[in-house]
Amino acid sequence: MSNALDEIVTLIAPHNRKGVAVTPSTTFATHLEWDSLTVMDFVAEMEDHFDIIIPLNLLPDLETVGQVADAVNELLEKKNG
Amino acid sequence: MADLFDKFDPMIRAREALGFEDSSPIDVVMEKVISPTEAVIKGKRTILAGTNNYLGLTMDPRCIQAAHEALDAWGTGTTGSRVLNGTYTGHKALEAAIARLYGAGHCMVFSTGFLANMATIGTIAGKDDVIIIDADSHASIYDACKMSDATIVRFKHNDPDDLDKRLRRLGNGSNVLIVIEGLYSMLGDKAPMKELVEVKNRHGASLMVDEAHSLGVFGETGCGVVQEAGVMDDVEFVVGTFSKSVGTIGGYCVSNHPKFEILRLAARPYMFTASLPPSVVASALKAVEILGSEPQHREKLWRNARQLHEGLTRAGFNLGATPSPVVAVKIDDRDMAVRLWEQLLNNGVYVNLAMPPATPQGLNLLRCSLSAAHTEEQVRTIVDTFERLARSNSVLSKPAA
Secondary structure: OOOHHHHHHHHHHHHHOOOOOOOOOOOOOOOOOOOOOHHHHHHHHHHHHOOOOOOOHHHHHHOEEEHHHHHHHHHHHHHOO | OHHHHHHHHHHHHHHHHOOOOOOOHHOEEEEOOOOOOOEEEEOOOEEOOOOOOOHHHHHOOOHHHHHHHHHHOOOOOOHHHOOOOOOOOOHHHHHHHHHHHHHHOOEEEEEOOOHHHHHHHHHHOOOEEEEEOOOOOHHHHHHHHOOOOEEEEEEEEHHHHHHHHHHHHHOOOOOEEEEEEEEOOOEEEEOOOOHHHHHOOOOOOOEEEOOOOOOOOOOOOOOOHHHHHOHHOOOOOOOOOEEOOOOOOOOOEOOOOHHHHHHHHOOOHHHHEEOHHHHHHHHHHHHHHHHHHHHHHHHHHHHHHHHHHHHHHHHHEEHHHOOEEEEEEEEOOOOHOOOOOOOOHHHHEEEEEEOOOOHHOOOOEEEEEEOOOOOHHHHHHHHHHHHHHHEEEEEEEEEEE
């Protein structure tokens, strides 16, 4: 099983204006205070980093960093399937 | 106890923090419309530089006459859906005229431009399909995607290579609908149409272009950016609106797809809303004829656009894009954008105040849109007012003594 969590935390760092300590339970909206546009741009960044497609349809269910890591892991497994 | 409206508290606080002294954009009331480019606001004669009335046709005597005649002959409204009692001779004539303008096999007319996107995007792409949209797409495109059961993917604004990359990751392009706009309404930047079409063709996907802000503005007969780029035959669907160049309200979609007409039975925003009133249809039909056959309005519009763009550039403003009928002035500081917007209005110039999340890249914009009906002198007044107020607020440095 691949683990994208560490790489996602690294990708978040440059956008972490509040200097929040990022853990799997960190939320994008409340803790990182990202608006919907920032989230969508970050999705594009993750897509390019992992060479996958992350459909926007998934976003309503991805509130925390951990949930995003799980979704990315799943997409990576499907891709390398 | 929780209240349904508690979720709006952050928005209420954000709005209160904007610090309008007197009136905010949602308080602007047109007390009298003098011409397509002038109205009375707060008792003051004001130049309208933010109405999307690109060809100035809202007060063309021929359009008004056509609307009058239809009103007298057909009444104030259809009180029905296009699929019940709401299709009149005029609706069919309008669809035929737009199809003719585009040389397309099919055209459907909708009750607003917003609904045209909801009805087409939201219906054409289903559960097993993919919609790829430009990141800077209009709210109606994003909302249409929400309505669709398709997989939604976003590509970097106006970036053919980024689109190519995402299409490659998806693999098969045959069930992919790409949605872009001809001219983007906030910054006034144009899609690199030829390059995007080339990528689309290579992957075998379908392309929909929203020409809301480009109908009547680009191309030999005003069809839009697809016509200007010479790729009309390579675009599967064009959607647009009557609420800008056409000077009234409504939307359309043209296509050569052999099964296109089935949308009349499948697209819910077409079926479950009342059709356009006869007077609206009649003025739209007249305006479509005018925009296709009288290039002089387009030429005047572009002269005005270049004059405004040059004037504001020379004054030292930072603008959103190369010249187009949308000229967006970037103001770094949000409070300053608010103050300048209000001072412009108090000095007789109405523009649009645009802020995130409605704008890309977190920009604060004083967005102007030109009309063919603006005079050279009005454009000069817009430039002069912008420059004077920006200098007195130290947004631009003082002119050399």
